[in-house]
Amino acid sequence: MLIRSLNPTMSARLDLALLWRCTAPVNLIALAPMRILSGIQPSGALHLGNYFGMMRPAIDLQEQGEAYYFIANYHSMTSLFDANQRRKNVLDVALDFIACGLDPERCVFFRQSDVPEHTELTWMLTTLTPMGLLERCHSYKDKVAKGLSPNHGLFAYPVLMAADILIYDSHVVPVGRDQKQHVEVTRDIAIKFNQTYGDTFVIPEPRIRESTALVAGTDGQKMSKSYGNTIEIFGPEKPLRKKIMSLVMDSRPMEEPKPDADQNIAIQLLKLVGSTEHAQECEDRLRAGGYGYGDLKKALFEAYWSYFEPMRQRREDLAKNLDHVEEVLRLGAEKARSVACAVNRRARQACGLE
Numbered sequence: 001m002l003i004r005s006l007n008p009t010m011s012a013r014l015d016l017a018l019l020w021r022c023t024a025p026v027n028l029i030a031l032a033p034m035r036i037l038s039g040i041q042p043s044g045a046l047h048l049g050n051y052f053g054m055m056r057p058a059i060d061l062q063e064q065g066e067a068y069y070f071i072a073n074y075h076s077m078t079s080l081f082d083a084n085q086r087r088k089n090v091l092d093v094a095l096d097f098i099a100c101g102l103d104p105e106r107c108v109f110f111r112q113s114d115v116p117e118h119t120e121l122t123w124m125l126t127t128l129t130p131m132g133l134l135e136r137c138h139s140y141k142d143k144v145a146k147g148l149s150p151n152h153g154l155f156a157y158p159v160l161m162a163a164d165i166l167i168y169d170s171h172v173v174p175v176g177r178d179q180k181q182h183v184e185v186t187r188d189i190a191i192k193f194n195q196t197y198g199d200t201f202v203i204p205e206p207r208i209r210e211s212t213a214l215v216a217g218t219d220g221q222k223m224s225k226s227y228g229n230t231i232e233i234f235g236p237e238k239p240l241r242k243k244i245m246s247l248v249m250d251s252r253p254m255e256e257p258k259p260d261a262d263q264n265i266a267i268q269l270l271k272l273v274g275s276t277e278h279a280q281e282c283e284d285r286l287r288a289g290g291y292g293y294g295d296l297k298k299a300l301f302e303a304y305w306s307y308f309e310p311m312r313q314r315r316e317d318l319a320k321n322l323d324h325v326e327e328v329l330r331l332g333a334e335k336a337r338s339v340a341c342a343v344n345r346r347a348r349q350a351c352g353l354e
């Protein structure tokens with residue numbers, strides 16, 4: 001069987017943890033085993049920024065606590081308006097994440113909309129969120145500046161994200177640097193709720209891996225699906241080779257020494273996908289002069305292609321059995337929902353809805 005469901009030990013551990021969490025006061029839950037949570041939007045093909053900024057750190061953390069990872073399809077509604085595309089993207093993200101090493105036996109992996117309590121909690125939080133807090137969010141301001149026509153969902157999105165995090169009593173949220181502010185907004189909202197209605201939520205912390213907090217795209221800016229400058233993790237070889245070969249470089253002649261070699265995009269990417277020695281050797285050659293950008297890009301492509309080779313293989317196998325992927329998401333949602341219902345209930349009681 002390609003993908004197995006949550007193993008019994010994991011299930012039993014989660015059930016016990018859940019039982020305890022349903023009854024324990026929030027200040028004790030804050031001391032419980034580390035709960036890790038993160039989400040990723042199914043808004044397009046995943047890229048090196050997603051992989052090194054969020055997926056890899058999240059996969060590494062799944063060994064260190066109770067991890068909850070989800071596909072943020074409610075969030076994708078703020079910028080993607082094609083229903084079939086959304087359905088397809090969800091499965092693609094699931095395949096990508098599992099192929100890259102997310103282990104559904106070690107963590108709870110689910111589709112956000114299978115746990116509709118996220119949206120009810122969002123409403124409760126919305127009523128305590130000052131407009132100014134959302135108006136200051138860089139991600140919103142950047143998207144508007146790039147010409148995206150904003151809807152209310154895009155503006156209110158950090159509140160949905162706060163609900164995603166708080167509804168699992170999460171302690172730690174692994175994300176890339178661009179999401180740090182949203183986790184800070186979450187903390188502000190949780191503190192305000194606790195002050196207004198009494199201790200209800202655990203206050204979470206962002207976990208950012210500094211070395212990969214901001215991966216540059218083909219144009220040197222932050223790599224992002226919305227900026228059209230991505231290098232995807234998976235996809236057919238030819239166009240990906242072409243993308244890497246067309247990375248933007250300067251016009252200095254080959255012979256000229258490049259004292260700023262460490263700033264070169266190809267070198268920076270090579271440091272992620274290649275061995276330390278190989279990346280250092282290429283950087284030294286560039287610094288010395290006489291090493292052409294074409295050769296450097298070829299070296300980068302080879303390193304990138306072989307880095308993802310085992311994952312590419314695993315993805316191909318998984319894609320032959322989409323029913324299993326659906327089953328993993330269904331089982332994950334069952335687990336997630338039992339936690340989310342308990343915390344949502346705690347919030348309903350705290351604010352007098354029950």
Ligand code: ADP
Nearest residue numbers: 049050053054175176179213214215223224225
């Ligand atoms: P995108 O900007 O491409 O739409 P998302 O907003 O879906 O990416 O990001 C998903 C996760 O990947 C987030 O945790 C985000 O911080 C991380 N991430 C995205 N782009 C980068 C990048 N260029 N460098 C580091 N992390 C990134």
Ligand code: TRP
Nearest residue numbers: 037038039040041072075161164
């Ligand atoms: N906003 C995140 C992004 O665009 C995705 C996300 C949604 C998320 N809910 C979350 C990340 C909760 C961490 C925790 O990348």
